[in-house]
Amino acid sequence: MDYTSGEESSGFSYTPESDMSEFRPSEIEPKWQQYWEENKTFKTGDGEGKETFYVLDMFPYPSGAGLHVGHVEGYTATDIIARFKKARGFEVLHPMGWDAFGLPAEQYALKTGTHPAVTTNKNIETFTSQLKALGFGYDWDREIATTDPEYYKWTQWIFLKLLERDLAYIAEVPVNWCPALGTVLANEEVIEGRSERGGHPVVRKPMRQWMLKITEYADRLLEDLELIDWPEHLKEMQRNWIGRSVGAEVDFAVDPESAGGLDAKIRVFTTRPDTLFGATYMVLAPEHPLVDEVVSDDQRAAVEAYREAAATKSELQRTELQKEKTGVFTGAFAINPVNGERVPIWIADYVLYGYGTGAIMAVPGHDDRDWEFANTFDLPIVEVISGGDITEAAHTGDGTLVNSEILDGLSVAEAKKKIVEWLEERGLGKKTVSYKLRDWLFSRQRYWGEPFPVVHREDGAVVPLPEEQLPLTLPEVERYEPSGTGESPLATITEWVETTCPETGAPARRETNTMPQWAGSCWYYLRFIDPENEDAPVDLEKERRWMPVDLYVGGAEHAVLHLLYARFWHKVLYDAGVVTTKEPFQRVVNQGMILGVTYQYFRTPEGDPVCFRDVGDRQDLSPATVTADQVVWKGEKPYHGEYEFELEEIVEKMSKSRGNVINPDDVIQEYGADSLRLYEMFMGPLEQTKPWDPRGVSGVHRFLSRVWRLVVTDEGVGVTDGEVTDEVNRQLHRTIQKVTDDTEELRFNTAIAAMMEYVNFLYKEDDVPRGAVEPLVLMLAPYAPHTAEELWERLGQSGSVADEPWPTYDEKWLKDETYELAVQVMGKLRGTVVVPEDAAQEQAVQIARANPDVERHLTGKTIRKVIFVPGRILNFVAN
RNA sequence: GCGGAAGUGGCGGAAUUGGUAGACGCGCUGGACUAAGGAUCCAGUGCCCGUAAAAGGGCGUGGGGGUUCGACUCCCCCCUUCCGCACCA
Incomplete structure (x- = not known):
């Protein structure tokens, strides 16, 4: 990794003669990355006899664009958890690999003739060095690529x-x-x-x-x-996506007289068999095979034309035309099995061939789509469920059955049950489940x-x-x-x-087809467990030990497909006895998207700049943007450097065309990997979408510098060997508790805030004992591992901080002898008082009433009630 | 339209079972150090009224109701934003 000197960067100044006391990520980060690699610090054992924890990232497609800040967010989260769990005594599996088949490399091959494998390997190299520069503690001995024949052997x-x-x-x-x-x-x-x-x-x-x-x-x-x-x-x-819906299949016989003597049945799927008496026509999907057989001679030409049009319509056109219902009468009729009514058979593209049976009974009185269609083509609408006005709109809600002979008077639910039984007894239909999933x-x-x-x-x-x-x-x-x-x-x-x-x-x-990109990612989590196995995709014993994945972090774009396909394959492997677990991913977390920021103004058709505040109703202006580094800040407001007017801040998805992409390499170069990691975790909750504040990294960088200077001074190590005072212990143990709980629950932003508070507190102390700082370094280690390693070494410790156990807190330091109690009068805060830890209501009231701010609001009033929640609140109800 | 998530200072966000709203950070203001400060350290910073300054007081978590001694948190109605699905019978 190429670091520049601090000359033109604002993060840290550079002096040619190495000054040992300065916080310089560009020097310590490569040092510890090399240490971890040489010592195989994150090598995972086979997990036998230890409590295991499997934390997985959605492995990347190694694109030419390299790693982006969204990758860094998810990967940092899992790295923190992996290091944290390791420190808590777990055998941790935290691997990385490559979803390396895919279209871009092939497209590139088309253009340049470069073999996709060459492109892929080059990109993998870039990604690897970027991941290493971020200090992620992967077990690189388990690296896999879906394009490796030794891997896809098992996909096959x-x-x-x-x-x-x-x-x-x-x-x-x-x-x-x-x-x-x-x-x-x-x-x-x-x-x-x-x-x-x-x-x-x-x-x-x-x-x-x-x-x-x-x-x-x-x-x-x-x-x-x-x-x-x-x-x-x-x-x-x-x-x-699976879209399960319960309904019934019902057979409608084609009226042979209307269809040239044809003896056929049309099977429909409906979730509303209760409305069967209201079915006034039928619709077949244009692709339905019965269309050809039932169509009458005088309608044949129209039907053919409609089918043709539907077939050449792209999905886009079909959705675009959604508003207007279209269709053609086939000339044939069917018999409604419950009442013997003759109903016309139509074809229309609002019925999809791929769902249900590709045919429906239309109940315009109680289905919005059928209602629209019936109105367009003047088909009869019959009310079978009371409670609405079917001349105005379809009534799709509940009600009482009417005009339905045997069902009259029943509720929708009762009618469904009864009619399905009735149909089944007569062999006219049966209860069925249908799925959207294909x-x-x-x-x-x-x-x-x-x-x-x-x-x-x-x-x-x-x-x-x-x-x-x-x-x-x-x-x-x-x-x-x-x-x-x-x-x-x-x-x-x-x-x-x-x-x-x-x-x-x-x-x-x-076979000349190949498998889709999903194939390789459907089971890669299994291969990480046992990447060298030549006899099976994964050893059954090892699978039992590690699976399911305890934590799986990745982008929301894979919410349905990848996760559904992988679950499907896993269940097949379960049935085949290849794995012992029903589900592959016990816990999944989607990291939120990181948005980019640009600053906007406008230009007239002549190219003259206009401030966003002066746009008004003008329609002739086109937007123009500048990126954060070109903005001049006047107080809290962004200004255009040249035009000297205020700019509007626009937050949107990062994209090359908007010029708002943050490149992790640049951030590392300016502030170091630890600051980048820490900033991404500090921005907000992991799962939330959040904007990248170009000025935000400096805040966490300042925090790391402050931790650094706690330990490292011009004179050497700045910590004393003195006793840790009670007050420091109380702060320390509270911090350990907070950081431990928050890290466990993936609340990294508040964990970092707690460490910041603790550091702020230590800065107020005259001298800082080793015992107060070493636990801090240990807590910081998963978050900012390079800085922590270096500080650990300078504190005189040997070995890697990654091998040290997580600090524990002692309950006795979490409580003080006294605490600050909030006192309210009529629910309004009127003051706070210090009371003994074990104060009873009587004592608390006595102390509170000695407080003039409180007493002032009680004078002239009668206390009706006192509410005392020890440790929380004291409230006087008075008037 | 259906489903999901969310609305808190100038900004990102905190408040885990209803109990001191605004932790922490950015930004801003003032001070210290300094040849200098875009470094560092210290202090302040929700809004409004009030005061020479204090002391005080009021308002405040999208809007409106409600439950409660007490509501960002629970209940009802409404508004807005983001995400997903979208003729799925």
């Missing part, structure tokens, strides 16, 4: 398990085809009809794809959320991913490779372009693709 092995358990299959499915990227994308990678990465248009196109039956695990993924300690919003997002589209038409360990025989059979043939490695290719037909670049490597069946020896072709 797990895929074979999925195949074996009939959880992987090939289907011809309409996929999100992105012409610009030359690949299909998962639903989750498509945002409003455009690719998540790059924002390219996406169209629907049927292709042969690998799918994983995650839907088979839907109920368990839902239920087992109860077993884990995750933030509620995260669980809720997973629940919504099977997981698991193949990508890319080069830089795990190859599927299967071959396709000419007779159509899909044959898995035997375990001994793993890993199936990626071949070298000349070009990284997709083949154009939607196949991956692998399809062009004939000598790789053409192979033989491992079972019969017959000619066969390899």
Whole structure:
């Protein structure tokens, strides 16, 4: 790491002759990083016979942009916990690795011809040195990369398990085809009809794809959320994603007379079987296979046109047109099974083929969407639940059933139960559960991913490779372009693709799709436990010892997909006997986003600057910004250096285009890694979104300097060997308690505040004994490890502070002989008095009334009641 | 629209079971040291009234009600912001 001298930095001044007494992070940080590396300070044992703690970061994709401050936030949090737990006697597993397959390296290869592996390795190197410069205590001997054949061998092995358990299959499915990227994308990678990465248009196109039956695990993924300690919003997002809803499937017979004698049934899914008597028409999704069969000759042309239009509509267009309901009558009718009514069959794209049965019964009186549709096309609306005005809007709430023969008079809940029984008795329908969750589209038409360990025989059979043939490695290719037909670049490597069946020896072709990036991250937490194992993804005994992950910290962007996919794989591995735990991540915490700050003014079309305060109603101005380093502060207000007017502070997501990105390397260079770590933890609660205050780092840097000078003076070590006074002990032990509890609960900001208070207190003391400072250094060690190590050494201690036990507090110092009691009159604070620790009400009242401020408010009043909460409050109720 | 989280000084935030609102830090003001201070140390800093200065007093945790001796905290209604989902039958 390249540190500059302090010449033009404000953090610390540099004198050419090394002055041993100055706090100089640029010198001590590399020193201790080297020490930890050489001494393998953070090497993790196998955990046998010790209480284990597994703390995990969401491993990064090693992008070319390097580490950003968001990474630093989460990684610092886990590093503090790892060091803290180690000091508390746990065997701690705190590993790091690389989610290294992925599109950017492949895109770069397309442009430059550089092999993705080369780019990836280069980026990994950069990330590694950045992480080391931050002083994170990882066990680097366990480093893994998903792109390493020794790693993806086991990713492929797990895929074979999925195949074996009939959880992987090939289907011809309409996929999100992105012409610009030359690949299909998962639903989750498509945002409003455009690719998540790059924002390219996406169209629907049927292709042969690998799918994983995650839907088979839907109920368990839902239920087992109860077993884990995750933030509620995260669980809720997973629940919504799974989208379980209970309802009924009901068969409507097609009226043969209306459909050329066709004898068919249309099965619908509904969560409101109670409204069956109010079903006045049906709707099929445009893609529904029965459409072709039921459509009447005179409607055929219109239906075909509508289907065509729906098929070529991108998702974006479909959502854009949401407001207006569209559809076409098929010419056919169906029979409502409960009352024999003939109802028209329509097609409309507001019914999704992929959800439920792809067909609905429409109850316009009691469903908003059906109501809108019925109004647009003048279809009848019947009230079957009283309590609303169906001429105005659909009544979707509770009420009493009407116009429903056998259900009349019942409540919604009662009617649901009764009608389902009625349908089941007659074989017309049954209770059903439906999910929003779909099977997981698991193949990508890319080069830089795990190859599927299967071959396709000419007779159509899909044959898995035997375990001994793993890993199936990626071949070298000349070009990284997709083949154009939607196949991956692998399809062009004939000598790789053409192979033989491992079972019969017959000619066969390899699968040319590769796995999505999610695959490698679905199980990496297991490999960290046993990274060298050649016989299994993880040793069962070791897995039992370490799993589940005790604390998993990462960004909220993985709230659904990564965490859901990993949970799914883990459950499959559990069923296969590969792991002993039902859930992989006992506790998950999302670190909040760190926002950037810019300062805004405006410009006229001619380019003249305008202060934000003078904008008024003007519409012709365009915003312009400057970054923090160009701002001149006049008191509390930011001013433009050149134009000399006030600027408006804008807080938003960091992005290159806004120029508000804070680069961790720059902060390290100016203040050191410890200050960066400490600042990010001090900004606010870990999970909260918070803005980066460019001036904030100096505050924590000042604090570290103050700690430094407590120990290091021009004359050498500044601490005395004297006795620790009672008062200092009380402050010290209170601080230990606070820092211990807060660190345990991830309340790093208040833990740091407590240490600051303690340091402020010590500064007021005439001399500072060693016994008052050494525990402070130990508490500081997880937060600012380099500074702590150096101070520990200068205090004359040997070895690493990381190997020292955490300080403990003694209850006896937490209590004083007296305390300050707040005294209220009628609930208003009128003064505080000092009372003995064990003062009873009588004594407290006596002392309080001796206080003139209190007594003044009591004169002329009768005390009606006295409320005394020892240690807390004394309140006189008087009038 | 549905779901989740959150609204506290000039700013980031603290107050863990209802008990002294504003810890700690930034910023700001004043002082000390100094050749100098953008270093360091010390003190002050919610708002309003009041005073020469004090002493005092009032108001105050998005808004409005309520429960309580006492509410940032609990209950009801409303407003705002952020995040996620979004024709899921």
